[in-house]
Amino acid sequence: MFRPRIIPVLLLKNKGLVKTVQFKKTTYIGDPINAVKIFNDKEADELIFLDIHASKENRCIDVHLVKDIADEAYMPFAVGGGIKDIKSAIALLQAGAEKTIINSAFASNPKFVNELANEIGNQSVVVCCDVKKNWLGQWYAYTHSGTKNTKLSPSDFAKLAEENGAGEFMLQFIDNDGMMQGYNLELIHNISSAIKIPLIACGGAGTIDHMQSALKKGANAVAAGSMFVYHGPHKAVLINYPENKHFLNIEK
Numbered sequence: 001m002f003r004p005r006i007i008p009v010l011l012l013k014n015k016g017l018v019k020t021v022q023f024k025k026t027t028y029i030g031d032p033i034n035a036v037k038i039f040n041d042k043e044a045d046e047l048i049f050l051d052i053h054a055s056k057e058n059r060c061i062d063v064h065l066v067k068d069i070a071d072e073a074y075m076p077f078a079v080g081g082g083i084k085d086i087k088s089a090i091a092l093l094q095a096g097a098e099k100t101i102i103n104s105a106f107a108s109n110p111k112f113v114n115e116l117a118n119e120i121g122n123q124s125v126v127v128c129c130d131v132k133k134n135w136l137g138q139w140y141a142y143t144h145s146g147t148k149n150t151k152l153s154p155s156d157f158a159k160l161a162e163e164n165g166a167g168e169f170m171l172q173f174i175d176n177d178g179m180m181q182g183y184n185l186e187l188i189h190n191i192s193s194a195i196k197i198p199l200i201a202c203g204g205a206g207t208i209d210h211m212q213s214a215l216k217k218g219a220n221a222v223a224a225g226s227m228f229v230y231h232g233p234h235k236a237v238l239i240n241y242p243e244n245k246h247f248l249n250i251e252k
Contacts, residue, residue: 011225048101169198
């Protein structure tokens with residue numbers, strides 16, 4: 001029976017847990033370790049931690065914080081933010097992370113992902129693509145928290161990631177981030193049709209229906225931020241996680 005992964009995405013800034021809207025308007029949510037403990041109780045499938053300023057500040061996500069997370073997390077988790085060399089990636093895995101998420105380093109040197117996959121295994125390498133439209137309505141892949149245009153289309157970015165040995169591809173919708181109005185289903189379908197490696201859709205989920213729709217369009221896993229940390233029309237902070245029954249027997 002197909003059971004997709006449902007993945008909370010936790011954004012880190014100065015070792016605190018934050019939430020963004022369209023990669024801007026940062027709001028402090030709380031302590032990431034406390035969030036991990038709650039997701040343990042709710043039996044989350046997997047977690048993703050992204051240090052949102054690491055690449056722009058030319059540093060890597062804090063390995064000591066990753067170790068602290070690993071000491072508390074009962075589920076596998078992936079980490080991203082400023083990972084640009086094999087030594088740093090290995091240190092993060094040794095600290096307890098299961099996967100590394102690569103974005104900026106891949107855009108500047110696609111062969112880095114190939115070298116990393118050969119060193120740690122492609123199952124531990126996720127290439128992340130942050131996407132948004134330009135004023136002409138054309139989709140492009142971005143890096144550095146959505147501030148640098150790679151000039152590559154999301155499909156080309158995805159194909160290049162697969163060709164260089166990525167084990168998974170994560171598609172983040174910048175314009176949808178924090179809006180809780182749904183994913184871009186057309187782009188999910190296009191990317192999932194272009195690659196064979198698993199696709200993680202992220203950015204825009206506000207309801208279970210949004211997630212189900214993304215899965216039906218070809219996503220292998222669905223990730224979200226706001227949906228898992230906010231509750232109600234006034235967005236009160238409340239860590240939550242959907243029940244398994246909502247994601248059984250999803251037909252693509």
